[in-house]
Amino acid sequence: MYIPHTEADRAAMLAAIGVKSIEELFEAVPAAKRFPELNLPEALSEMEALWNVQSLAGANAAGSEYALFLGAGAYNHYSPSVINHMLLRGEFYTAYTPYQPELSQGTLQAIFEWQSMIAHLTGMEAANASHYDGATSFAEAVTVANTHFRGARNKVILSPNIHPQYRAVARTYHQGTGVRFVGDKSGSAKLEDLIDLLDEKTAMLAIQYPNFFGQIENMHGLAEKVHAAGALLCIIVDPIACAMFRAPGDYGADIVVGEGQSLGIPLSFGGPYLGFFATKKDLVRKIAGRIIGETVDQDGRRAYVMTLRPREQDIRREKATSNICTNQGLMALAGCIYLALMGKHGLRRVAELCYHKAHYAADQISELPGYSVQQRLPFFKEFVVKCPKPVKDINAFLFEEYNIIGGYDLSQDYPDRENEMLIAVTETNTRAEIDDLVEALDRANN
Amino acid sequence: MVAKTDATKVLEPLIYDLGSPGRKADTLLPKCDVPESDFRAELPANLLRDELPLPEVAEIDVVRHFVRLSGLNYAIDKGFYPLGSCTMKYNPKIDEDAARIPGFAMLHPLQDPTTAQGALALMYTLQNWLAEIVGMEAVSLQPAAGAHGEFAGILMIRAYHLDRGDTKRTKIIVPDSAHGTNPATSTMAGYTVIELPSDERGDVDLEALRKVCDDTIAGMMITVPSTLGVFDENILEVIKIVHNCGGLMYMDGANMNALLGIVKPGELGFDVLHYNLHKTFSTPHGGGGPGSGPVAVNSKLAPFLPGPIVKIVEEASEDGGAPLYGWYTPEKTIGRLKAFHGNFGMHVRAFTYISLHGAEGLKAISRHAVLNANYVRVKLADTYKVPFNRHCGHEVVIEGRFPDVPDVHALDISKRLMDYGMHPPTNYFPLIVPEALLIEPTESESKETLDKFIDAMKSIAAEARQDSNLLHSAPYTTPVSRVDEVQAAKQLVLCCRVPNFSTE
Numbered sequence: 001m002y003i004p005h006t007e008a009d010r011a012a013m014l015a016a017i018g019v020k021s022i023e024e025l026f027e028a029v030p031a032a033k034r035f036p037e038l039n040l041p042e043a044l045s046e047m048e049a050l051w052n053v054q055s056l057a058g059a060n061a062a063g064s065e066y067a068l069f070l071g072a073g074a075y076n077h078y079s080p081s082v083i084n085h086m087l088l089r090g091e092f093y094t095a096y097t098p099y100q101p102e103l104s105q106g107t108l109q110a111i112f113e114w115q116s117m118i119a120h121l122t123g124m125e126a127a128n129a130s131h132y133d134g135a136t137s138f139a140e141a142v143t144v145a146n147t148h149f150r151g152a153r154n155k156v157i158l159s160p161n162i163h164p165q166y167r168a169v170a171r172t173y174h175q176g177t178g179v180r181f182v183g184d185k186s187g188s189a190k191l192e193d194l195i196d197l198l199d200e201k202t203a204m205l206a207i208q209y210p211n212f213f214g215q216i217e218n219m220h221g222l223a224e225k226v227h228a229a230g231a232l233l234c235i236i237v238d239p240i241a242c243a244m245f246r247a248p249g250d251y252g253a254d255i256v257v258g259e260g261q262s263l264g265i266p267l268s269f270g271g272p273y274l275g276f277f278a279t280k281k282d283l284v285r286k287i288a289g290r291i292i293g294e295t296v297d298q299d300g301r302r303a304y305v306m307t308l309r310p311r312e313q314d315i316r317r318e319k320a321t322s323n324i325c326t327n328q329g330l331m332a333l334a335g336c337i338y339l340a341l342m343g344k345h346g347l348r349r350v351a352e353l354c355y356h357k358a359h360y361a362a363d364q365i366s367e368l369p370g371y372s373v374q375q376r377l378p379f380f381k382e383f384v385v386k387c388p389k390p391v392k393d394i395n396a397f398l399f400e401e402y403n404i405i406g407g408y409d410l411s412q413d414y415p416d417r418e419n420e421m422l423i424a425v426t427e428t429n430t431r432a433e434i435d436d437l438v439e440a441l442d443r444a445n446n
Numbered sequence: 447m448v449a450k451t452d453a454t455k456v457l458e459p460l461i462y463d464l465g466s467p468g469r470k471a472d473t474l475l476p477k478c479d480v481p482e483s484d485f486r487a488e489l490p491a492n493l494l495r496d497e498l499p500l501p502e503v504a505e506i507d508v509v510r511h512f513v514r515l516s517g518l519n520y521a522i523d524k525g526f527y528p529l530g531s532c533t534m535k536y537n538p539k540i541d542e543d544a545a546r547i548p549g550f551a552m553l554h555p556l557q558d559p560t561t562a563q564g565a566l567a568l569m570y571t572l573q574n575w576l577a578e579i580v581g582m583e584a585v586s587l588q589p590a591a592g593a594h595g596e597f598a599g600i601l602m603i604r605a606y607h608l609d610r611g612d613t614k615r616t617k618i619i620v621p622d623s624a625h626g627t628n629p630a631t632s633t634m635a636g637y638t639v640i641e642l643p644s645d646e647r648g649d650v651d652l653e654a655l656r657k658v659c660d661d662t663i664a665g666m667m668i669t670v671p672s673t674l675g676v677f678d679e680n681i682l683e684v685i686k687i688v689h690n691c692g693g694l695m696y697m698d699g700a701n702m703n704a705l706l707g708i709v710k711p712g713e714l715g716f717d718v719l720h721y722n723l724h725k726t727f728s729t730p731h732g733g734g735g736p737g738s739g740p741v742a743v744n745s746k747l748a749p750f751l752p753g754p755i756v757k758i759v760e761e762a763s764e765d766g767g768a769p770l771y772g773w774y775t776p777e778k779t780i781g782r783l784k785a786f787h788g789n790f791g792m793h794v795r796a797f798t799y800i801s802l803h804g805a806e807g808l809k810a811i812s813r814h815a816v817l818n819a820n821y822v823r824v825k826l827a828d829t830y831k832v833p834f835n836r837h838c839g840h841e842v843v844i845e846g847r848f849p850d851v852p853d854v855h856a857l858d859i860s861k862r863l864m865d866y867g868m869h870p871p872t873n874y875f876p877l878i879v880p881e882a883l884l885i886e887p888t889e890s891e892s893k894e895t896l897d898k899f900i901d902a903m904k905s906i907a908a909e910a911r912q913d914s915n916l917l918h919s920a921p922y923t924t925p926v927s928r929v930d931e932v933q934a935a936k937q938l939v940l941c942c943r944v945p946n947f948s949t950e
Contacts, residue, residue, distance in 0.1 A: 001807045002536045003814045004892040013821045022813045025820055025837045026708055028677035033713045039578050043804030046540050057549025059564030070554045080474050090523030091516035094537050097734040102924040103520035107733035110515055113461050116942040120499040126940045132590035135785035165785040172781030176636025246495050269565050270555030270786025272736035295934035297926040301455040307934040313630035318639040323630035326591040329734030340461045341508045344500040345470040360480035378489050431479040
């Protein structure tokens with residue numbers, strides 16, 4: 001326990017309060033329900049607790065002895081050592097939300113830098129502090145579109161090539177708001193089909209770049225068509241891809257969101273991750289979440305502070321843009337350090353390594369009998385492989401025989417994509433791992 | 447929206463301003479070990495990007511920059527942090543180590559469940575512990591923060607009524623003392639908010655409650671103990687009134703640190719609540735997150751939980767053997783609230799924290815948190831007005847104002863407290879208490895620390911009477927003095943310029 005009280009402390013404090021026991025302080029709690037038993041295990045010492053979690057962690061197939069080719073929204077990129085050292089500074093991780101700027105300039109400036117780098121990376125004009133993850137960033141983008149038109153437009157066009165979980169989360173968020181989602185029912189709609197759905201009720205059209213299948217769709221002229229219909233364009237991006245491919249802001253996006261986990265944050269079984277949210281400046285007063293602005297203190301020193309606060313729940317209550325309060329602050333710090341450390345030259349190199357390795361792997365796999373790689377559109381670090389048998393069976397073989405964690409089984413979300421595997425390759429996959437994967441896939445077919 | 451950085455005094459340069467064209471950290475990435483494809487030939491030229499406006503710094507620049515920034519922060523690891531409703535207790539270091547074990551940190555969320563049995567076992571156990579602690583039937587660990595858990599809870603209430611064909615319920619009752627997230631959540635779920643006044647003791651006004659309760663009420667959100675720091679003496683009656691009109695009861699679990707082993711909300715009759723693992727179970731606040739906001743429900747709402755959650759899919763074949771865990775989506779689920787399964791790293795920390803305490807340790811947490819708050823309450827009551835001066839929960843609200851010095855405000859007291867080396871309490875919340883200062887000491891703090899805080903608060907009261915300007919201009923010892931929030935909102939600099947930008 002982390003309770004410093006001595007017996008003498010307790011006695012002195014109880015005397016000061018004027019009660020005989022701590023229990024007396026709870027007399028307002030209904031007597032019949034007061035002080036229930038808790039059926040929990042006995043306390044462990046620190047040593048035993050550590051052994052216990054180490055044993056649980058040991059029961060997972062994770063770590064350097066496995067080659068990972070699974071992505072689908074969470075990626076095994078390298079996290080430089082510096083990040084963890086900085087995150088473990090108690091001055092950062094044991095601080096609260098920076099409500100008191102005089103005591104929080106470290107956090108505030110770091111988030112300001114994060115906002116700046118995300119805006120520059122996405123080619124947008126402003127960004128917020130963070131959301132829970134890429135999927136909730138996207139759901140909040142839908143909210144912005146809905147409130148932007150004050151209910152006059154309630155249709156949101158979704159590309160079926162957006163991550164299935166992102167589309168699911170957006171629907172969960174908007175089950176009570178009257179937003180209608182269209183476009184992704186069939187699973188095979190092309191960009192042209194989505195454009196055909198634009199009308200005077202459309203609030204937003206959303207696509208993913210590169211899309212869930214790793215492909216880069218031709219977005220030239222898209223923004224013009226969306227804007228001509230009076231709607232907003234939202235682009236969901238991979239921040240690593242932004243280092244190599246044209247910025248989404250350049251395509252005329254009004255809102256750019258995405259998952260920041262790739263920026264030096266460990267896989268950690270799905271979280272904590274980091275949603276980023278960037279926008280054009282004319283929408284900035286309508287977005288959710290914390291925003292840090294630059295100002296000065298009373299003595300003229302440069303200082304940072306949370307700004308545009310009247311959008312937020314603690315001030316606007318039922319009229320707030322969102323209920324979000326706690327976000328993913330420390331993860332934004334991780335992303336900020338990653339972008340600073342990799343910087344202009346390193347981030348581009350990460351992207352190119354992903355590109356080269358993914359294309360090397362795709363080329364090898366496409367040579368294998370029974371396998372084909374979908375290469376109609378350019379791709380970045382993920383690609384779809386049509387396999388000769390169910391992905392589940394192939395993955396079981398890869399795991400048992402080669403310690404390889406294979407790609408994502410697309411039939412889980414797209415019933416018409418039977419036997420299709422989504423393979424992710426990053427800078428952390430060595431040539432030896434890729435060659436092993438190719439050999440294993442070949443053997444899995446025999 | 448570009449910052450003008452030259453005219454003012456700078457504590458720490460922006461990371462962009464520390465660089466130089468061509469400088470880089472070049473030890474981080476391996477050489478390319480596969481044939482490099484010629485992407486410039488393979489890809490249309492207009493698909494590629496030429497300019498990447500990111501910093502150009504060396505590793506040592508990055509380390510020194512962020513170490514210096516960390517020095518500008520106050521934190522629990524530096525000192526007392528009595529921020530009401532935030533539970534800024536000690537964050538055990540071992541929890542950080544646990545979450546970083548490679549078997550957790552390198553685990554992909556979409557791996558086949560058979561290859562992630564340790565993680566699933568941990569989540570399953572945590573689900574059960576969290577259900578047991580509050581006397582509920584089932585738990586989903588998916589929500590990423592308290593407000594996210596609230597959203598899950600209110601969507602479940604909505605789904606429950608709709609599932610019964612009960613479509614006329616359009617309102618959620620929220621007391622005027624509630625956290626802002628409660629009304630904001632209700633709106634997000636498509637509900638109208640009915641604000642309810644508190645009575646003179648800080649409890650729910652029962653007459654007002656009876657008046658608004660009818661068949662248009664979907665439910666009520668209430669914090670226990672209340673945000674005024676007290677246990678509502680009529681809580682059973684409140685729950686009964688809402689249930690009698692067909693509404694469901696939501697408990698905001700922000701104040702669970704007062705309830706561990708004290709009372710189980712499920713036994714009081716609550717239908718759903720959320721935890722803040724980053725409060726009650728001490729996963730760190732991280733300068734604003736990540737948090738974790740699991741939802742716990744009774745049997746009425748269990749079919750509606752956000753999924754997937756963990757269940758046993760195959761019992762252990764032998765005594766002492768491990769069962770097989772798998773994912774499960776409840777049949778009437780409100781859907782998925784985020785990608786994957788929640789902030790798992792926070793689950794590991796909370797699991798470790800509960801392991802270190804056991805039942806007796808958890809009981810001791812709430813007893814000492816409440817002891818500390820009551821000690822502060824009685825010690826400050828002769829200097830500051832305590833509007834609800836009865837036994838409080840784990841926090842106490844006082845009024846930061848003096849009738850004889852009307853120009854001194856709660857904010858002045860807070861800023862001056864910084865000069866005494868402490869973080870201020872929560873300011874101006876709850877909204878219904880004038881000049882509110884909400885003080886939550888937590889169980890981590892010793893009597894000596896509390897005494898220092900009490901002395902500082904008394905000393906500030908004396909200063910206010912001697913020279914109120916001393917307070918108006920405080921703080922004096924912090925890295926920056928009071929900041930100009932009006933200018934920040936007016937000029938709106940949200941993004942820095944890029945210096946020394948060179949095109950390659």
